[in-house]
Amino acid sequence: MAPMAPLHILFLSFTFLAALSSAAGDGWLEAHATFYGDMSGGETMQGACGYGNLFDQGYGLATTALSSVLFNGGKTCGACFEIQCFNDTRWCAPGSVTVTATNLCPANWSKPSDNGGWCNPPRNHFDLSMPMFVKITKDYHAGIVPILFRRVTCWKKGGIKFEIKGNPFWMLVLVYNVAGAGDVTAVSVKGSATGWITMSRNWGQNWQTSEKLQGQSLSFSVTASDGRTVWSMDVAPANWQLGQTFEGKQF
Structure with missing residues (x-):
């Protein structure tokens, strides 16, 4: 044995x-x-x-x-x-x-x-x-x-980050560092001279619009999969440049 x-x-x-x-x-x-x-x-x-x-x-x-x-x-x-x-x-x-x-x-x-x-x-x-x-x-x-x-639940330090890419005729925004549910289901952008513009998912967490927004300060709304939305107003100043990253509010 x-x-x-x-x-x-x-x-x-x-x-x-x-x-x-x-x-x-x-x-x-x-x-x-x-x-x-x-x-x-x-x-x-x-x-x-x-x-x-x-x-x-x-x-x-x-x-x-x-x-x-x-x-x-x-x-x-x-x-x-x-x-x-x-x-x-x-x-x-x-x-x-x-x-x-x-x-x-x-x-x-x-x-x-x-x-x-x-x-x-x-x-x-x-x-x-x-x-x-x-x-x-x-x-x-x-x-x-x-x-x-x-x-x-996702726990993150700081606010939601918005990395602006693209060209003068097309904006691509990478949305990351999202707390709470973590995954994003909708993003909208608002220029200082526009209303809210719904962005579409390009790939992953990259969101796009063909609206011309250069020279305007930018605000973003982000909706997560749990249905909650957070608004980050005027996070990018009017002189923002492609390649820059800005920090908004957080869930």
Whole structure:
């Protein structure tokens, strides 16, 4: 007969598994997670949400790419998720991480969804930055692990940021550092000589308009997926320039 594990180890294992079982019935959903990039997080910069340097923009390495089902054409960009490894005693470490959706994990139709095509529809899948993956696993060699996930409130420092890009005939505004729900569903802009102008989503969290607004101070309204709207009045002065970033109010 094999020797019995020490009682304190059995107790800790039971406590950990019990906590996971309780979480599974507490509004959590099941999925799987992998990682991309290395511990520096360099490969996680940029991405399909339109963000740039994630360190400068306040997201850091606490980020994830989403399978297309979760990504929803970029509408989920900026949303925050709590994630914990689940039901794998070999690889799971206790605890959870909270990450912001900043990229897309594209489908790989050359591989089956249960063997390499982890982000193929209709799978819910998180491709974490490596630093986040190793926080919920015992070793990055786990490769892929089952997880539990749920949407949580985003906590951000400072106000919503508006990075103005484009050209004199077309304005593209990257909206980031959004607290609360995190993901943006509508953006409007108002020049000092115009009414409110509804912007359309170009890609990720980049919003566009062809209205000529140079030489006017700018105000923005941002609506999040929870239905709340925040108005940031006159955040950009009349002499604003392309490439500049301005800070508004916050949820």
